[in-house]
Amino acid sequence: MRYGGVEGTLALRGTSLDVAEGEFIAVVGPSGCGKSTLMRLVTGLWPSTEGTVIVDGREVSGPLSIAGMAFQNPTLLPWRTILANVMLPLEVVQPHRGRLRGERAAYEAKARDLLKLVGLAGFEGKYPWQLSGGMQQRASLCRALVHDPRLLMLDEPFGALDVFTREDLWDVLQEVWLARKPTVILVTHDLKEAVYLADRVLIMSARPGRIIAERAVPYPRPRRLDLTYEAEFQAIVHELRDRISDARRAEASDAR
Numbered sequence: 596m597r598y599g600g601v602e603g604t605l606a607l608r609g610t611s612l613d614v615a616e617g618e619f620i621a622v623v624g625p626s627g628c629g630k631s632t633l634m635r636l637v638t639g640l641w642p643s644t645e646g647t648v649i650v651d652g653r654e655v656s657g658p659l660s661i662a663g664m665a666f667q668n669p670t671l672l673p674w675r676t677i678l679a680n681v682m683l684p685l686e687v688v689q690p691h692r693g694r695l696r697g698e699r700a701a702y703e704a705k706a707r708d709l710l711k712l713v714g715l716a717g718f719e720g721k722y723p724w725q726l727s728g729g730m731q732q733r734a735s736l737c738r739a740l741v742h743d744p745r746l747l748m749l750d751e752p753f754g755a756l757d758v759f760t761r762e763d764l765w766d767v768l769q770e771v772w773l774a775r776k777p778t779v780i781l782v783t784h785d786l787k788e789a790v791y792l793a794d795r796v797l798i799m800s801a802r803p804g805r806i807i808a809e810r811a812v813p814y815p816r817p818r819r820l821d822l823t824y825e826a827e828f829q830a831i832v833h834e835l836r837d838r839i840s841d842a843r844r845a846e847a848s849d850a851r
């Protein structure tokens with residue numbers, strides 16, 4: 596994948612990955628290695644300049660409606676209330692769009708339940724600018740989940756949150772995954788988060804990014820936060836950190 600024509604930035608090269616339906620994978624790698632680019636290609640938000648992306652047996656040629664997405668910068672619409680922002684995908688994605696008029700109360704109750712789950716009960720009628728950045732991020736997670744997407748694409752969705760809120764939301768996400776088993780691709784810089792949440796952690800090389808290694812995570816679910824203090828868990832985190840340091844060192848020596 597190259598941005599800006601033949602002379603432009605080569606963001607991804609020879610990137611290949613397979614994700615099974617219902618699997619939870621995390622993607623980690625040095626800054627600028629192309630993780631967000633990978634997300635844009637999979638969700639069809641950006642066309643690939645080479646290669647193909649297949650989701651649910653079909654080649655991706657435009658934005659995917661089966662995907663729920665949340666990004667590091669919550670992109671809430673400033674003129675809509677929090678509740679109306681969370682309900683936005685229901686106005687766009689079928690079959691919800693067709694049902695929304697007749698079943699608005701049930702859909703609204705669901706959106707309110709999600710907001711409650713992430714600690715935003717009471718803020719439904721506020722506007723995004725009346726909420727802190729972390730609260731907006733939580734609302735954007737609700738918006739990604741409200742239409743029960745079969746594919747959940749999360750690009751550093753917890754990046755701007757304090758550690759306690761972040762850990763709470765890991766468990767919210769784990770609950771959602773256990774209840775509905777969507778396929779999840781989570782991009783994160785937080786290796787503890789990757790190991791806590793994912794079945795498999797994929798490690799990318801420095802730009803142009805490609806998948807250079809993967810690490811299966813052996814723990815059954817539900818996982819509890821105590822797990823993150825265990826020696827074996829921490830050893831996995833260290834192993835990932837070493838791999839990424841190697842990838843960064845390789846980038847530095849290539850640049851010389």
Ligand SMILES: Nc1ncnc2c1ncn2[C@@H]1O[C@H](COP(=O)(O)OP(=O)(O)OP(=O)(O)O)[C@@H](O)[C@H]1O
Binds near residue numbers: 604
């Ligand atoms: N729209 C764009 N136009 C031109 N170049 C871009 C564009 N988006 C990203 N790039 C370049 O592609 C490369 C990969 O960017 P990307 O955002 O995918 O990396 P990332 O791994 O998500 O980074 P980070 O971890 O810092 O968020 C970078 O060198 C970036 O400058």
